[in-house]
Amino acid sequence: MKRPLCLIAGGFVLGETAVLLALTSWLYLPALIAAGMIFYGCRRGRTPLWVFLPLIFFYLGAARADAENEKWRERDKTLDEISSCYTEVQGRISSIEEDEGETQLVLKHNRLRIFRSGRWKEVPYEASGLMVSLKKESGPSWKRLAIGQTVAVRGEIQLFSQARNPGEFNFKNYYKSRGLDFRLSAEEIEVTDPSRSLLLECLRGLKMRSKEILYRDASKEDAGIFAAAVLGDKMGISDEIKELYQKNGIAHLLAISGLHMSLIGLSFYKLVRKAGTGFWEAGLFSTVLLILYGLLTGASPSVIRAGIMMCAGFYAACLGRTYDLLSAASLALFLLGLHSPNLIMQGGVQLSFGAVFAIGGVGPLLSSWLGKEGVLARGFSACFAVQMIILPVTAFHFYQMPPYGLVLNLLVIPLMGGVLCSGLGVIAFGTLSPVCGTAAAGTGHYILSLYEILLKAAGKMPGNNLILGRPGIMVLAVYAVFLTGSMIFIGLLKKKAEKWLIPYWGKLLFLMGIYLLSILIFLPRPVKGLEAWFLDVGQGDGILLRTEGVCILVDGGSSSKKSLGEYTLAPCLKSLGISVIDYAFVSHGDLDHLSGVKYLLENNEDIRIGNLFLPYHGRKDESIQSLEVLARKRGTSVRYITGGDYMRMGALSISCLYPGKEETPADINGESQVLKMDYVNCHMLFTGDMGETEEQSLLGKKEGNYLGEVNVLKIAHHGSKYSSSEPFLDSVSPDWAVISYGQGNSYGHPHKEVLNRLRRRKVTVFQTGESGAVRLVTDGTRIGFSTFVDGNRKAGYNKR
Known part of the structure; x- marks a missing residue:
């Protein structure tokens, strides 16, 4: 039976999802879907067993996820206790990946010891898995490592980082879904048991040899894509190609997917059948091949999903039964969720299964309604269905979408088989001769060149990449209702086909209207x-203000996060739906206040800065001058501001209080712009890196300061004891203060003296180094704060 399996798997996975999201407002969404399953079953006249079975599995899935989460909570407690200790781990190597200059091992079945008080102490904790980083230049020992060996590794534990700002990638959750607890930077490694896995080592050797042939016989750029599509190795793909494919919505072609697995599996199955074998023999051989190929490519969730579905298809053929796509996908989802509930929350997994359920569920309805049995109609129906189903997933995890992705996928997917066959041909024929391997690369080269031409042409079209931001629960609910209603309406149109004759082009226009809506x-x-948003930029400053369609950035830099713009600032802006920064202020020329702004001007085409305001006294600084040059190249208006300058944007106004043109700052920190923001009864003061001397000068300016009305203070210089002096705090007298600094910084920020001064004045202090990004919301009268790391939990005391 087809649908009961879908309902059972759905109930189990929804139960896991509910627990994983139990601390958020998403909890009721899986419960509502489970209730919808029951209602659907009742309406279809199902027996009570099939009606309530999804609900039973809903609670079984919830119990499974809760048990898994409890294990992770216990592991996290132990890791927090031993993270600062010198550690020895003994475990078995399950995988080896080699990159330039570094080898990464994954160890399973691990035992831990820590060195404390002059002796080794056993830790009562078995890590499910861990990643070991080993520098190749540390010695030749890494060459003797093999899968299956047991090794003892000593080094320092490095916990995977969690997201500390909106839009940041959560490495902790990602590696948790892969069953990895932490990373160990190896200082010593010793093989304690040299026994190796012959099968896995043969597959690894085959992969390495195949990779060598690809890079020998194809161009470097083509070889990187061939290696990704055939071997699951993305290390050779350039950042430019990754960005090009991702921005145009075809990045899935760079990963092993159902397309690749079905092409290889079905081709081998048909070949074996034509050789005269029976269904069982052909199915068995094909299943073994798929398992080996999955292990060769790294056994990613999408590969496992495709492998399970293909094996189900072979089994159905052996039994003489009909293969049902949705049932096979449900089985794969059930097994993956049972193995690791956290996998369900990963964007790649959701995209993979979303595409399959779209093709099997929505695709046939659209294809039947269009009334065309040709390849083009079926292809358009499948692409449209996939695009509609994965749209919320794309927006939620990647915050943007290419509107032309529907057409591009329709053009490029049919040709991907040629790329895959070309890559396999390079490996097969390249084994015989480099000349043959190069010849085999020709077809794939021309297809990839065509891809590049199409993608670059699409990139020049208006609105080629829409930044949507991360949708909230209400937006997702509205979209679910809209999509369901659209499909029901199409179903009604299909039934009334004889009465309402709609031409084929009219149906296509109707679908495009649904897409645009x-x-x-x-x-x-x-x-x-x-x-x-007071962003956690590490050792630096970054404040983002939004109101009434206006976006303002005050500083944006870090001295501790080298790729702040790429991995923190740009994702944060995209997750909030920001494509234009109307006004950007740079307080002074230090790197920890401008590095992210420089990245946006120099390397990011998706986010534009309309107006850039630079410090008047820093106009001769090399860093400020370089910003001006970059800004003018991007068409950004540049202005140097000084004390007394003022601007108003609706109900929000910003004034520069210090330094004036007549001031003579002693150093670069003294050049810091002091900005006062006013929004009805909410008044914030941004102080840059000003010191005590500048504070005294500011206090001496009696006219136009209005410091006494400030209720939110951004503490100067990351909490340095040479700022935030007693007289300054007495004069400002804020209710709340935010300190921006990096965890474990070498400067000792924030200093105890500053924290004590604030505590004596009963100022509520938020620290980005502890809480991650700090969010302030106000209607102009009441002010509320929340912090990012603890799940946006609002504290009751910080409203008025």
Whole structure:
């Protein structure tokens, strides 16, 4: 029976999802879907067993996820206790990946010891898995390592980082889904048991040899894509190609997917059948091949999903039964969720299964309604269905979408088989002769060149990449209702086909209208009131203000996060639906206040800065001058501001209080712009890196300061004891203060003296180094704060 399996798997996975999201407002969404399953079953006249079975599995899935989460909570407690200790891990190597200059091992079945008080102490904890980083230049020992060996590794534990700002990638959750607890930077490694896995080592050797042939016989750029599509190795793909494919919505072609597995599996199955074998023999041989190929390529969730579905198809053929796509996908989802509930929350897994359920569920309805049995109609129906189903997943995890991705996928997917066959041909024929291998690369080269031409042409079209931001629960609910209603309406049109004759082009226009309306649902809405984000940029400053369709950035740099712009600032802006920064202020020329702004001007084409305001007294600094040059190249208006300058944007106004043109700052920190932001009864003061001398000068300016009305203070210089002096705090007298600094910084920020001064004045202090990004929201009268790391939990005391 087809649908009961889908309902059972759905109930089990929804139960796991509910627990994984139990601390958020998403909890009721899986429960509502489970209730919908029961209602659907009742309406279809199912027996009570099939009606309530999904609900039973809903609770079984919840129990499974809760048990798994409890294990991780216990592991996290232990890791927090031993993270600063010199550690020895003894475990078995399950995989080896080699990159330039570094080898990464994954160890399973691990035992831990820590060195404390002059002796080794056993830790009562078995790590499910860990990643070991080993520098190749540390010695030749890494060459003797093999899968299956037991090794003892000593070094320092490095915990995977979690997201500390909106939009940041959560490495902790990602590696948790892969069953990895932490990373160990190896200082010593010793093989304690040289026994190796012959099968896995043969597969690894085959992969390495195949990779060598690809890079020998094909161009470097083509070889990187061949290696990704055939071997699951993405290390050779350039950042430019990754960005090009991702921005145009075809990045799935760079990963092993169902397309690759089905092409290889079905081709081998048909070949074996034509050789005269029976269904069982052909199915068995094909299943073994798929398992080996999955192990060769790294056994990613999408590969496992495709492998399970293909094996189900072979088994159905052996039994003489009909293969049902949705049932096979449900079985794969059930098994993956049973193995690791955290996998369900990964964007790649959701995209993979979303595409399959779209093709098997929505695709046939559209294809039947269009009334065309040709390849083009079926292809368009499948692409449209996939695009509609994965749109919310794409927006939620990647915050943007290419509107032309529907057409591009329709053009490029049919040709991907040629790329895959070309890559396999390079490996097969390259084994015989380099000349043959190069010849085999020709077909794939021309297809990839065509891809590049199409993608670059699409990139020049208007609106080629829409930044949507991460949708909230209400937006997702509205989209679900809209999509369901659209499909029901199409079903009614299909039934009335004889009465209402709609031409084929009319049906296509109707579907495109649904597509455009879907995009409109996800477009970002203006902020009500004022929202301020004090970002956790490490050792630096970054404040983002949004109100009434206006976005303002005050500083944006870090001295501790080298790729702040790429991995923190740009993702944060995209997750909030920001494609244009109307006004950007740089307080002074230090790297920890401008590095992210420089990245946006120099390397990011998706986010534009309209106006850049630079410090008047820093106009001769090399770093400030370089920003000006970059800004003018991007068409950004540049202005140097000084004390007394003022601007108003609706209900929000910003004034520069210090330093004036007549001031003579002693150093670069003294050049810091001091900005005062006013929004009705909310008043914030941004102080850059000003010191005590500058504070005294500011206090001496009696006219136009209005320091006494400030209720939110951004503490100067990351909490340095040479700022935030007693007289300054007495004069400002804030209710709340935010300190931006990096965890474990070498400067000792924030200093105890500053914290004590604030504590004596009963100022509520938020620290980005502890809480991650700090969010302020206000309607102009009441002010509320929340912090990012603890799940946006609001504290009751910080509203008025």
